[in-house]
Amino acid sequence: MNKIEVIHTPALLPLYDLKGKVVVVIDILRATSTMCVAFNTGVNKILPVATPDECLMFKEFDFIIAAERNAVKVPGFDMGNSPFEYENPFLAGKNIAFTTTNGTKAIKMAKQMGPEKILIGSFLNISALCRKIKESNKDLVLLCSGWKDKYNLEDTLFAGAVIAHLGNDEFEMKDDAALSAYFLFEQHQDNLEALVRKSSHAERFTLLHLQTDDVKFCLQADICAVVPEMEGEFLVNHTPMASHN
């Protein structure tokens, strides 16, 4: 039986051992949702980068540069962090250097800890992701990116959705954080949007008067049959076998 642990925020990562485990990085609003859309559009590679300054340095190497801080696009960059921007067919075959407030930081922190595998999860690719997790057949860590190291609802909710999706034949919850994520999803699965609209991050979007409805978009299940996975410093698309059938 493989064990599932949930980490509510990257600030708690040092308490965990990731060796030999599959880690799924979760940043529902919006980095990991947006990454799924990008690969679905046909992006070649994504390079997660820590800061906007570091990201800018990849411009001369023919990367598209994308940077978001505090939910808005950083001035001077090609792109921000709204999934709608990444549906542009112009991006097919391109490489993107990407930095966001929470998601890319969580990916880079997890990489330092030497897990077996790092996958990118969102509602948009949940079924493909869960197939990949089952194929991998290892202990699983669901790492929520949170908001500036604090707990957030939408990432924990998705961790619960993955636990429910995997079922209990091959996986079991190891800790109270996993149980709480599962209970949150169980309680709100019939109305995810109502819950996420209550979250502090959705409120942040409302305050910013975002034109597009990123919240609604990011809660759609299975519109991208991709599984972004870390390979060296890059994210590439490793769609699991079953989806090629």
Added chain:
Amino acid sequence: MNKIEVIHTPALLPLYDLKGKVVVVIDILRATSTMCVAFNTGVNKILPVATPDECLMFKEFDFIIAAERNAVKVPGFDMGNSPFEYENPFLAGKNIAFTTTNGTKAIKMAKQMGPEKILIGSFLNISALCRKIKESNKDLVLLCSGWKDKYNLEDTLFAGAVIAHLGNDEFEMKDDAALSAYFLFEQHQDNLEALVRKSSHAERFTLLHLQTDDVKFCLQADICAVVPEMEGEFLVNHTPMASHN
């Protein structure tokens, strides 16, 4: 309107500002429950201490010394951390130096951050505690002690119970951690024991074959009309005015 924040584990304390706020330290299984019982029995003062070695040094100053690590009493100490031990009338008027795996550490960490007030909460004193919180009329931080810096269910559940008990006339939830605690309580309020029995800490008790039913005991509401509060280095009993009527 006063704001409520919930901190799921002391590992996240550095992300928060406690200045000017009332902090309630929560360690349902069992330190803060046991402290309520002790004051209800008539204990004079409790001195929270970081380690068993430090605790031992108070023996010669006529303290009762109490130490728990990994859910069991440390050999050589007068007492452990089961609430039943603290019902002994012999303790009336005595002073106790107390160290536990999670609870006393959380109290000492919170104190370093200079909050307005530190109170001790458990189901056993929830109504007296909430009266005291309302009297204080400040922003509120509910600090869960967790288990070795990780999230636990029972402390978060109690944070949710306090939020529900306070109502929304004078207090509002500030963050997603508060919302998640409230949802957890809302979902499980009719069967707290079933939830807590699923927690990893309750499982730990089962493995230890504890003779007394500490879990059931610690989920009783309002059997102690006391509010332990930090005064200098000590916990003393500051029962709020209304209970003297």
